[in-house]
Structures are given as C-alpha cells and as structure tokens.
Amino acid sequence: MQFAKYQALGNDYLVVKRDDCGDRLSPVTVRRICDRHFGIGSDGILVHEPSSDPTEFRLRILNPDGSEAEKSGNGLRIFARYLWDKRLVSDAPFKVVTPGGAVLCQVKEQGRSVTVEMGQVRFHSHDIPVLGPPREVIRETIEVAGQALEFTAATIGNPHCVILRQQVSQAEASSLGPLIETDGRFPNRTNVQFMQVLDRANIRIEIWERGAGYTLASGSSSCASAAVAKRLGLCDSSITVHMPGGSLAIEVDDNFFVRMTGPVEKVADGRLSDDLLRG
Numbered sequence: 001m002q003f004a005k006y007q008a009l010g011n012d013y014l015v016v017k018r019d020d021c022g023d024r025l026s027p028v029t030v031r032r033i034c035d036r037h038f039g040i041g042s043d044g045i046l047v048h049e050p051s052s053d054p055t056e057f058r059l060r061i062l063n064p065d066g067s068e069a070e071k072s073g074n075g076l077r078i079f080a081r082y083l084w085d086k087r088l089v090s091d092a093p094f095k096v097v098t099p100g101g102a103v104l105c106q107v108k109e110q111g112r113s114v115t116v117e118m119g120q121v122r123f124h125s126h127d128i129p130v131l132g133p134p135r136e137v138i139r140e141t142i143e144v145a146g147q148a149l150e151f152t153a154a155t156i157g158n159p160h161c162v163i164l165r166q167q168v169s170q171a172e173a174s175s176l177g178p179l180i181e182t183d184g185r186f187p188n189r190t191n192v193q194f195m196q197v198l199d200r201a202n203i204r205i206e207i208w209e210r211g212a213g214y215t216l217a218s219g220s221s222s223c224a225s226a227a228v229a230k231r232l233g234l235c236d237s238s239i240t241v242h243m244p245g246g247s248l249a250i251e252v253d254d255n256f257f258v259r260m261t262g263p264v265e266k267v268a269d270g271r272l273s274d275d276l277l278r279g
Contacts, residue, residue, distance in 0.1 A: 001277060004082055005042065005267040008074040009217035010245030012267065015046045015082045018060075024277050027066025032276065034064035039276060043212055044072070046079050056095040056102070057083060063211030071100030071157035073219015073248075073260050077114040080105040081264040100157025108261075115261040118220070121156045121227035122256070128155045131185045138231070144179050151180075152228045156258065159190040159210070160224035164232075168194040168206040170214065170244065177208020191218070193225045197234045204242045216245030223258040226250040 001021050003014045014033070016025075025033075025045065033039040042064065049058035059079050061069040069075075076096060083089045084107040093106045104117040122128070123136040130137050130153050137153035142161075154160045161180055165172075177192045192208040205225050209215040222241035229235035230252045239250045248262040 001272040002269070003040075003272055004085070004269050005040070006078040006081060006264055007267055008077050008219070008262060008264045009243065009248070011074040011215060011217045011219075012042050013044050013046050013075055013078050014040065014042045015048065015079060017048045018050055021047065025062060029277060030062050030066045031064065033272065040270075040272065043209075043215065044069070044075065046072075046075050046082075048079070048082070051097070056097055057088070058097045061098065063209075064213075065211045067211045068099070069158060069211060071098050071103075071118075071220055073116060073118060073221075073223055074217060074262075075219070076103060076105060076116050076118075077219060077260075077262060077264050080107055080114045080116070081111050081266065083107075084111050085266065098157065111264065111266075113261060113263055115259060116219070118156055118223045118258045118260050120255065120257045121154050121224060121231075121252075123152065123154050123231065125153070128153050128159050128190075129187055130159075131187060142180065142183065142185075144176050144183075147176075149176075152232065153186075153190070154224045154228055154231075156220055156223050156227070158220055159186060159188055160193060160221060160228075161186065161190045162193045162195050162225050162228040165194050165196055168196045168204055170206055173206035173208050174214045177214065181208060181210050191221055191224070193218075193221045195225050195229065197229055198242075200234070200236050201238060202240050202242065203229050203235065207243065217243040217248070219248060219260055219262065222248045222250055223260055227252050227256050227258055231256070
C-alpha cells in the first residue's frame with residue numbers, strides 16, 4: 001500500500017488512497033501501522049476517499065487507536081498539501097468533505113502553508129454532545145481527581161472540552177486529560193484542551209486528543225480554544241494559539257466561524273509492507 005507522510009506542527013499523519021487500501025484498515029491494523037515501535041508510527045491515517053463530484057474531495061480520518069475522528073484541523077491542512085503535491089488542486093480554494101462537515105481549503109506559499117475555513121464553533125449541549133438539560137455549556141464545573149475545574153464545551157464538528165487554567169503543562173494534560181476524555185457527561189468522549197490566556201491576542205494550550213492521547217498540536221483544538229476564549233470575552237477575533245509543536249493563526253468572527261492558517265511539511269513517500277498489513 002502506497003503512502004505519503006506529512007507533519008503539521010509535530011502532528012504527523014499518513015495519507016493513503018481508498019483505492020489502494022480497500023478494506024484492509026481494520027482498527028487492529030490501524031493501531032499496528034501507527035505504533036512507533038512495531039509500525040511506521042503516526043498520529044493517525046488520512047484516507048482519500050473516492051468522490052462522484054469532481055469539485056470536492058472526501059476525507060476519512062482514523063485515530064491511532066483505530067477509532068474515527070469527525071474532523072482534524074492539522075489533518076485537513078496535511079490532506080490539502082497532499083492534494084496540491086499530487087496536482088489535484090491549485091492555489092485556488094477547494095472543498096473537502098469530512099464526517100464533521102465540509103470545509104474550504106487553500107494552499108499557499110508553494111505548499112508550505114494552508115488556510116482552512118473550519119466552520120462554526122457551537123456551544124450547545126445537543127450539538128457537542130454533553131449530557132444534561134439543553135443549554136450552552138459555558139463555565140461549568142467538572143470534578144477530576146479531587147479537583148474542581150472550570151470548563152466550556154464546544155464543537156467544530158468534533159467535541160472539545162476547554163479547561164481554563166492560570167498555567168498549563170504537559171504533566172497536567174497527560175494526567176487529567178484521559179479522565180476528562182472518558183467522563184460520562186461526554187457520550188462520544190471528548191478532546192481536552194488546557195488553556196492559558198496570555199493576552200487578548202494569544203493563548204497557550206496543552207492537548208489531550210481523543211483517540212490519540214497527549215498531542216504536540218491540534219488544529220481543531222486550536223479553533224475550539226480560540227472560539228472559547230472569544231466567547232468568554234477573554235480574547236479578540238485574531239488569536240495566535242501557542243502549542244508545544246508550534247503556533248497557529250486563528251480568526252474567529254462574531255458568529256464563531258473560524259479560519260485557521262498554519263504550516264505543513266512533507267516527510268516521506270513509501271510503501272507499507274504486506275507483513276505489516278497482515279499482522
């Protein structure tokens with residue numbers, strides 16, 4: 001099976017074509033491929049699905065634990081760069097359809113940067129989803145490991161739980177993130193961001209990604225966190241999101257539609273062996 005590997009702020013994905021992999025990407029096989037000791041190693045697999053509409057491209061996103069994600073900001077930027085490298089798109093905007101909704105992508109700077117119109121961030125419990133009475137899930141409290149933490153939940157096609165903190169750290173994200181991800185109020189589990197507001201134009205986040213674990217960077221997490229910062233009145237519309245893997249530029253309009261711009265690099269082309277695919 002042919003693959004291309006890309007990274008976006010340290011978040012790395014393999015890209016494969018559905019025509020090449022067929023039905024061989026079972027959860028067990030995906031976990032083996034993504035394993036950094038027994039496989040090639042990645043934060044997930046992006047599957048270029050066939051489309052009957054020549055004006056759009058379809059994307060399936062597989063997490064390293066074998067589950068599926070509705071949307072991935074870094075994954076979308078990587079997929080856009082892959083399409084550009086394959087000369088399937090130009091530097092004009094084009095549509096990509098994911099299970100979490102359709103987005104517009106545009107490749108810039110000869111492939112080094114990609115802008116994605118990520119859609120609208122919503123805060124209602126029904127949309128995210130979060131259990132309990134219908135409401136916007138704003139500044140609620142969650143008890144985790146004996147701590148009472150303030151969170152705001154959101155969706156941009158996939159669920160997020162943003163924890164407001166004075167300081168953020170990898171240690172806290174790694175210890176509390178898995179407990180919040182699987183908390184019973186989130187029926188589909190959730191991505192978790194620990195957010196520190198630096199000023200009205202900058203935030204710092206540490207990320208526990210649903211299905212992937214501790215993550216150096218995440219596009220959808222950046223979008224959700226920036227939208228929460230604006231929703232809480234802590235930031236303005238133009239926000240730089242700082243993460244261990246690097247920074248993303250996020251624009252949030254007054255209706256919480258979000259535009260993300262950030263870098264992408266190609267790592268390698270290759271072929272997955274039949275041994276790896278057989279298990």
